Amino acid sequence: MHAELQLDNQICFRLYTAARLITQAYTPLLNTLGITYPQYLVLMVLWEKDNQPVNDIAHRLMLETNTVTPLLQRMEKLGIVNRKKGEQDKRQQIVSLTPKGKKLEEEAFAQIPAGMNEQLSACPLKLEDYQHLAQDLDAIIETLKK
Amino acid sequence: MHAELQLDNQICFRLYTAARLITQAYTPLLNTLGITYPQYLVLMVLWEKDNQPVNDIAHRLMLETNTVTPLLQRMEKLGIVNRKKGEQDKRQQIVSLTPKGKKLEEEAFAQIPAGMNEQLSACPLKLEDYQHLAQDLDAIIETLKK
DNA sequence: TTTGAATAAATCGCTTGCGATATAAAATAT
DNA sequence: ATATTTTATATCGCAAGCGATTTATTCAAA
Numbered sequence: 001m002h003a004e005l006q007l008d009n010q011i012c013f014r015l016y017t018a019a020r021l022i023t024q025a026y027t028p029l030l031n032t033l034g035i036t037y038p039q040y041l042v043l044m045v046l047w048e049k050d051n052q053p054v055n056d057i058a059h060r061l062m063l064e065t066n067t068v069t070p071l072l073q074r075m076e077k078l079g080i081v082n083r084k085k086g087e088q089d090k091r092q093q094i095v096s097l098t099p100k101g102k103k104l105e106e107e108a109f110a111q112i113p114a115g116m117n118e119q120l121s122a123c124p125l126k127l128e129d130y131q132h133l134a135q136d137l138d139a140i141i142e143t144l145k146k
Numbered sequence: 147m148h149a150e151l152q153l154d155n156q157i158c159f160r161l162y163t164a165a166r167l168i169t170q171a172y173t174p175l176l177n178t179l180g181i182t183y184p185q186y187l188v189l190m191v192l193w194e195k196d197n198q199p200v201n202d203i204a205h206r207l208m209l210e211t212n213t214v215t216p217l218l219q220r221m222e223k224l225g226i227v228n229r230k231k232g233e234q235d236k237r238q239q240i241v242s243l244t245p246k247g248k249k250l251e252e253e254a255f256a257q258i259p260a261g262m263n264e265q266l267s268a269c270p271l272k273l274e275d276y277q278h279l280a281q282d283l284d285a286i287i288e289t290l291k292k
Numbered sequence: 293t294t295t296g297a298a299t300a301a302a303t304c305g306c307t308t309g310c311g312a313t314a315t316a317a318a319a320t321a322t
Numbered sequence: 323a324t325a326t327t328t329t330a331t332a333t334c335g336c337a338a339g340c341g342a343t344t345t346a347t348t349c350a351a352a
Contacts, residue, residue: 004259005251007190007206011276012168012262014283016183017208019165020339021290022158027340037162038308044153055330060153062163067309069332074307091317091330105151113150116158123289129282130157136271136279137160143269144167166309173310184338201300213339215302220337237300237347 029115033107039075040108042068046081046097047105053092062145080104175261179253185221186254188214192227192243193251199238208291226250 007013023037030040045060046052058068072095075081080101086092125133153159169183176186191206192198204214218241221227226247232238271279 002193002251002255005190005193005255007187007194010190011280011283012165012172012183013187014280014287015161015165015168016187018283018286018290019158019161021208021287022161024340025290026158036307037158041153041159041162044151044156047148047151048153053330054332062167063308064310065331066311066333071308073332086330089318089330093331105148109148109151120286120289123285125282125285129285133279133282134157134160136275137157137164139269139271139275140164140266141160141167143266144164144171170310182337199300200302209338210340211301212303212341217338219302232300235300235348239301 025116025119026112029112032111033104034078035075035080035104038071039078039080040112042071042075043080043097043101043104043108046095046101051094051096053086053089053094055092057095062141075101171262171265172258175258178257179250180224181221181226181250184217185224185226186258188217188221189226189243189247189250189254192241192247197240197242199232199235199240201238203241208287221247 003009026037026040030037033040035043041061042057045057054065054068054072057072058065061068072081072083072093076083080098082096082098083093084096086094149155172183172186176183179186181189187207188203191203200211200214200218203218204211207214218227218229218239222229226244228242228244229239230242232240
């Protein structure tokens with residue numbers, strides 16, 4: 001019985017589980033938009049700034065390009081982004097929103113935040129708890145990112 | 147510009163990223179044991195209580211059996227667990243540790259906690275921050291689990 | 293007891309995530 | 323200018339994770 005090896009003592013298991021469950025909470029909301037959670041993340045990056053190369057999107061999401069490239073290919077097939085070769089640097093693929101991808105921002109704004117608030121309404125955490133949580137998670141992320 | 151749709155305002159993105167990065171931090175440590183992080187979770191469940199049916203393991207980890215069954219099949223192939231049909235209830239598969247699976251507990255105890263502490267040594271969070279973090283994550287998990 | 297409903301696992305198909313490698317273009321060095 | 327190295331993406335293979343369905347067994351009801 002090593003206390004260090006017990007599931008209940010693992011912050012990592014809690015992170016792993018909370019991340020899965022909150023992604024699952026997004027899923028029915030995102031299904032009505034026809035996208036997945038990682039695709040939603042990519043859209044948030046592009047809604048903030050359109051026309052970005054794959055690398056910038058990957059860095060923003062702290063993912064590798066071997067994750068992001070296939071994700072973008074699927075999103076292109078869905079008709080929500082376009083990819084075109086960079087003009088100055090032909091190695092780059094510049095990713096941009098299609099009209100459909102831009103339109104999704106309004107639909108998301110109308111549905112996602114309210115839908116998540118509703119699902120978390122029973123959660124006892126207060127605004128300051130969420131702020132504190134965000135700070136702690138940022139500290140962990142900052143420590144572990146390369 | 148909808149502030150609600152900005153990545154920096156998303157607690158979910160932080161959870162998603164922190165969970166990925168901390169799993170990545172485990173990876174080199176677990177590689178020396180020849181296992182993955184989800185496999186390590188299963189082992190922690192079995193180290194606490196051996197001989198459990200698939201369903202109990204899945205419930206403990208808050209995963210579905212369609213995730214756990216293939217995971218256990220891979221672990222069986224690695225020679226760290228055995229599966230045998232339940233005697234009272236023949237629908238069940240009772241999962242047990244092999245000698246190799248039991249031995250991994252000592253190796254894990256010798257390497258994993260210290261290795262993770264080292265990687266998180268630069269993290270500014272104090273013990274009480276981790277405790278607070280654990281509480282907040284438990285609140286989210288409790289709210290979202292079905 | 294026989295039938296119908298619930299339960300335990302397993303299987304299938306698809307998206308992610310990531311280590312390893314490949315390919316092409318740009319930047320640097322000689 | 324040519325060779326070398328770096329950089330940007332893409333490709334491949336495998337482990338998860340999960341919705342949907344299937345199969346076998348048990349439980350409950352008629």
